[in-house]
Every structure is written in C-alpha cells, then in structure tokens.
Amino acid sequence: MAKLDFSPIPDTTRRAEIVALLRRAILTGQLEPGQKLNELRISEQMRVSRAPLREAMRELVQEGILTSIPYAGTFVIDVTAKDIIDAYSLNKVLDEFAIELAWPQRDRRFFDELDRRHEAVKQATRAIDTTRQIETALQLHGLIYEWADNSVLLETWQRLTSRLQMYFALHQRARNEPVPAENVHETYVALMKGSEMRAAQRHAREHIDLDFEELLGYARGLEKRATKN
Amino acid sequence: MAKLDFSPIPDTTRRAEIVALLRRAILTGQLEPGQKLNELRISEQMRVSRAPLREAMRELVQEGILTSIPYAGTFVIDVTAKDIIDAYSLNKVLDEFAIELAWPQRDRRFFDELDRRHEAVKQATRAIDTTRQIETALQLHGLIYEWADNSVLLETWQRLTSRLQMYFALHQRARNEPVPAENVHETYVALMKGSEMRAAQRHAREHIDLDFEELLGYARGLEKRATKN
DNA sequence: GACAAGCAGATTGTCGACAATCTAACAAGA
DNA sequence: TCTTGTTAGATTGTCGACAATCTGCTTGTC
The missing domain is CATH 1.20.120.530 (GntR ligand-binding domain-like)
Incomplete structure (x- = not known):
C-alpha cells in the first residue's frame, strides 16, 4: 500500500474562518494596534452573526493579540x-x-x-x-x-x-x-x-x-x- | 491625600465566572482528562445559556486545557x-x-x-x-x-x-x-x-x-x- | 450472517432579538 | 464656572430557537 499523507480537512466552521481572517488582518497591520473591533459592523461585513464572531474574538484574546474589556469592547493589543x-x-x-x-x-x-x-x-x-x-x-x-x-x-x-x-x-x-x-x-x-x-x-x-x-x-x-x- | 491602592473590580460577566468555575473543576481533577463537556447539560446546571458557556470554553481551549473538535465536542485534554x-x-x-x-x-x-x-x-x-x-x-x-x-x-x-x-x-x-x-x-x-x-x-x-x-x-x-x- | 443505505436522536454551530451596561451630551444647581 | 444628576444612543452580554452535523441503530438486500 502506497504511503500517502493526507492533509487535514479544513475546519469548516464559520468561527475558524473568522479567526483566520481576523488574525491575518491583525498580523499584517490592517487592523492597527489599539483599534476597537465593533462586533455589529464586522459581523455585517462578514455576513455572519455575532455569535461565531464573538467566539472567534475570545480565541484571539487568549492568543494574546486582542484584549477585551467587559462592556467596553475588544481591541487590538497596543505595542510598546x-x-x-x-x-x-x-x-x-x-x-x-x-x-x-x-x-x-x-x-x-x-x-x-x-x-x-x-x-x-x-x-x-x-x-x-x-x-x-x-x-x-x-x-x-x-x-x-x-x-x-x-x-x-x-x-x-x-x-x-x-x-x-x-x-x-x-x-x-x-x-x-x-x-x-x-x-x-x-x-x-x-x-x-x-x-x-x-x-x-x-x-x-x-x-x-x-x-x-x-x-x-x-x-x-x-x-x-x-x-x- | 492618602495613598490607596484599589484592587480592580471583578469582571462581572457570566462568561468570566464560568471560565473560573470550569478552570477550577479541570485543574482540581473534578473533570477528568478526556472527558467530554456537554454544553446543554452544563449550561442547565449553571443556569446559564449556551452562549457565554461556549465563549468560556473557547477561552479554555486557547488556554490549552480543553480541546475542541468541530461538531464532535469539547474535551478535557488528555495527559500523557x-x-x-x-x-x-x-x-x-x-x-x-x-x-x-x-x-x-x-x-x-x-x-x-x-x-x-x-x-x-x-x-x-x-x-x-x-x-x-x-x-x-x-x-x-x-x-x-x-x-x-x-x-x-x-x-x-x-x-x-x-x-x-x-x-x-x-x-x-x-x-x-x-x-x-x-x-x-x-x-x-x-x-x-x-x-x-x-x-x-x-x-x-x-x-x-x-x-x-x-x-x-x-x-x-x-x-x-x-x-x- | 455481512454489509450498505437510511433513518432517528442527540449534540454542536449559528442566528436574530432582548437585556444590561457604558459613553457622551445636556440640564440643573451650588 | 464647576460639579452633579439625567437621559438618549450605541455597544456589549445573554437568551431561546433553528439549522447543520454526527452517531448509532434499524432495515433491507445479497
């Protein structure tokens, strides 16, 4: 039997795609440090509801490139x-x-x-x-x-x-x-x-x-x- | 004026409380490695809807003590x-x-x-x-x-x-x-x-x-x- | 009996609406 | 003028319901 490496199938949840999109936007500097992420606006732009978007943002907060203040918003981390x-x-x-x-x-x-x-x-x-x-x-x-x-x-x-x-x-x-x-x-x-x-x-x-x-x-x-x- | 250090006010979101509760349950071993976390059951036990629970779980996944498989569930990490x-x-x-x-x-x-x-x-x-x-x-x-x-x-x-x-x-x-x-x-x-x-x-x-x-x-x-x- | 197709139940993912909270502008009073 | 209380608007947090997906069982066929 031929040895064949299958690449993992893509995570087909909206959440995963949102995470990838946001991460890329942040890491390339399209989203600037300190900038606030408006959930409603972003979810409308992505044609997605706020639930998966919020979950995605939670992941990026834990990843250390976003920071969240309850009832105030989620922001791109500041760089010092x-x-x-x-x-x-x-x-x-x-x-x-x-x-x-x-x-x-x-x-x-x-x-x-x-x-x-x-x-x-x-x-x-x-x-x-x-x-x-x-x-x-x-x-x-x-x-x-x-x-x-x-x-x-x-x-x-x-x-x-x-x-x-x-x-x-x-x-x-x-x-x-x-x-x-x-x-x-x-x-x-x-x-x-x-x-x-x-x-x-x-x-x-x-x-x-x-x-x-x-x-x-x-x-x-x-x-x-x-x-x- | 007297110098007084105020401790930060607690995060009063359900999400934060859930994170703390779940983390404690995992770190003390009450939730065993490999165990599946049923969202509906846990949310009912905590008298909370699934939204904040799921966000909390997303945080713990990124924290490295839970692991998530799309459409299959979220599990306590296995320890080898x-x-x-x-x-x-x-x-x-x-x-x-x-x-x-x-x-x-x-x-x-x-x-x-x-x-x-x-x-x-x-x-x-x-x-x-x-x-x-x-x-x-x-x-x-x-x-x-x-x-x-x-x-x-x-x-x-x-x-x-x-x-x-x-x-x-x-x-x-x-x-x-x-x-x-x-x-x-x-x-x-x-x-x-x-x-x-x-x-x-x-x-x-x-x-x-x-x-x-x-x-x-x-x-x-x-x-x-x-x-x- | 072995195997594939299909169905039912349970569970996760997503949605739209409502509640709680914050911010900023404005008014009232000292 | 400065401070404090109020209010309207916007935004985040939470909820309950629906859709998509998986799992295991049943059924039918060979």
Missing part, C-alpha cells in the same frame, strides 16, 4: 517598546532550547525542509512581498521548534510568533522601505546543517539581535503615541 | 507522560531565565512576599488541603516570574502553570497519599534570599527534578489508559 524587548529576549532563550532539543533529531527530511523554507523566503524577497517574507522567515525559524518534539514548547513559540509577526509587519509598514537582502538567512541555514551546535545557538542569538535593533528603533517611536479610539 | 516531560523540561528553562531576570529586581517587597507565600504553602500543608497546597506552591514559584518584569514570560508561565497544576492534582488524586513534608521549599526560599544566583538556578533545576520523578511515575501509568467517553 517593552513588549518587543520582552518578546525578543524570551525568543532568544527559547531558540537556544529548541536548537538543543532539535539538534539530535535532525535528519534528511529536516534538511530538505530547511532548504524548502529557505527558498520560500528568498522567493518572497524577490517578489517584494513583505507580508509573505515575514511569514516565511518565521516559518523557517519555526522548523527547529517543530523538530524539537516538545509540544508545549511548540505551542509557546507559536503564540510568540503571532506577536513577532505583528511587530515586524508594523515595522515594515512604518518605514515603508525596500526589504532586506535576500541572503540574510544563509549563515543560519548553513550552521543548522553543520555539526557545531554551540555555534548555531550563538548565531541564533546574534542573528536575532540584528533584526531586534531595527525593530527597537521603531518601537521607541511608538512609545509616545497615545492610544486613540 | 510525554506532555508532563515536555512541560517540565520547558519549565526548567523558563525558571532559569526568570531567576536571572528577577535577581537584580529583588527588593524588600520581594522578600516579604516570598515569606508570605511560603507561609501559605506551609499552612495548606498543615491543613492537609492538597488542592490549596498545589496552588500555593505554584504561586510561590510564580513570584520570580512576577518580578522578572517580562510580560510575555509571565503569560507563558501562567499558561504552563495551568497544566502543571492539573498534572499535580491528578497525581495526588491517583496516589491518594498524605501530602509531602512541610519544609520542602525551605532551601528554595533561602537561596532566593541569598546572593548566589547560580546556586539558586541550580537548585531550581534539581528541586523541580525531584517532584518530576514522582509525577513521571504516575504519568507512565497513564500511558496505556485508553481515552474513554
């Missing part, structure tokens, strides 16, 4: 410089741990997938699709978490990723510059294929620091921004 | 040995990080709070209130996370704590033994007051390992248990 610092410093620690766990698990499929995702980043970069570039870059880094074989760690990282993606998207939107070079991840990929785990961990830390500095500059600009709406 | 191992190994990493961040932030209030929470554990132990003992012990360990001044880290730990509390409760329920000694946290507290950060970190790792071994034994027994309901 400290939030970005906090997320990144935790990310460093998790990366180091994930590399340690994933290291002995690396196999042929790992390396293939590493190349595939790296290629996806480069392609998005060439196409100057910044949104997709951010997505693919995070997916590239997510590989070590998938291979770490620790479900709690993976979940934790996915939560963190939501925020990182949002931060990056806001950053890109704000400066509105051409995307970074195509080969920023070359060294990372090479090290993940190599035999020096410590070197890979060290690079991960430093690599993160690089992007971080840029993001932080953007974050500082945010600090004095008052929450409107 | 691997889940416990994963949670603990991540906890070790986070503890080390939290101690590092919190270390320079320790002040008078920190030490006071440390004693207060330690006392709470000992009191629960004397009262042989195992549920409360687990709660207070986790709160004691949570102090370093609160002092670490990293909101993402704190959130992450709180999510993790939900599971740890559940695992401990199940463990206690299963063996049904008198609670451990009253002074298990003496060394931890002493080290957190001391000046040797490395020693504190090392102890945290080892202390965790101690409880872990016991829990793991319980977890192994779970492995062959089929999911009923």
